[in-house]
Amino acid sequence: MRHLSAVDLEVEQVSGVTVVRFPHEVDVVNAAAIRERVLRLLNSGVTEMLLDLTGTRFLDSAGIHIIVRAHGRSTALRVPLSVAIPEQGNVRRVFDLAALSRLVPTTIGLPRRLGGVVSRPCSTAGARGRARKPRG
Template identity: 35%
Template sequence: MTIRVDEDEQNRWTVLRISGELDLVTSPLIRRRVHDAVAAGRHELVLDLAGVRFCDSSGVGVLVAARRLMRSCGGHLRMVLPARGAEDGAHVNRVLGALGVRRLFEVYEDLPAALDDSAEPLRTAAPAC
């Protein structure tokens, strides 16, 4: 597998730091980790995707499913996606924007902003490819 997931608890938030490639092979692991968090009663989830360097349609599907799951249990999902630059997560931001689904997510440029309940999610469009 070409993905790594580190889990951390920060105040009320469960943070899954994901790095590597989010694709057909690795997306079931992310799906399982999200389901495990919900099953353990953790309904405040941050997916830190700043370290994801590739995301295909399977990865997008897992992200959309995670959003749906968190909404169905009354939880909250936030995502960390750098807007531009050389950071790996900027690729995911572009993919979500190109597919028209980025607007579905609460997106933050870094983890401190995602954990700050007074911070507003980014509302700007994803950068052009």
């Protein structure tokens, strides 16, 4: 079993942005350690943060919780937070199903200013146009 301190997140500064690269898999096993590290970084006085999930292939509800908590903390601190996700795969499907792009600014791929080759805003294609009617 891995301990909280055993999660190695690659963190670097690129053009004034703190880029946090998530591991290949984010689930209940490593989520607490990742959440703790991301929140600690936000609390340390960063000026902007990007959560890089472009290399992540599996993300479950524990991963969603990390992103929602990070968004809440960054909003309270007035620190811009965004997320970069892969174009296809599990992570993209999770973002679409949970409509996370409506909560957190999200790009497909890394933004160009951070060394990405291809980047575009993400729309929650699966969530748009499916507004539920109020129950009466």
